[in-house]
Amino acid sequence: MADDPLRSNPPSDPAGNPVRRARAMVEAEVPPARRGPGWDRHWRELEAYVEAQAGVWTGAGAGEDPFARDD
Numbered sequence: 001m002a003d004d005p006l007r008s009n010p011p012s013d014p015a016g017n018p019v020r021r022a023r024a025m026v027e028a029e030v031p032p033a034r035r036g037p038g039w040d041r042h043w044r045e046l047e048a049y050v051e052a053q054a055g056v057w058t059g060a061g062a063g064e065d066p067f068a069r070d071d
Contacts, residue, residue, distance in 0.1 A: 017047055017051065018050060019043065019046040019047045019050050020047055023043045023046075023047070
């Protein structure tokens with residue numbers, strides 16, 4: 001996988017990446033033996049997506065209902 005851009009360009013600020021923090025929480029609960037073959041790539045792709053958005057996280061803020069509708 002030498003041509004894998006996610007491996008050659010890891011996220012610059014893992015502590016500031018909400019996906020990286022989520023991964024750490026999930027990995028604390030899911031033992032390595034239960035993780036599938038695409039586990040690492042899945043997380044790296046999500047981390048890279050957030051990095052590509054220049055750190056702007058558009059999810060619901062604390063205390064907001066992510067399923068609330070405006071209509």
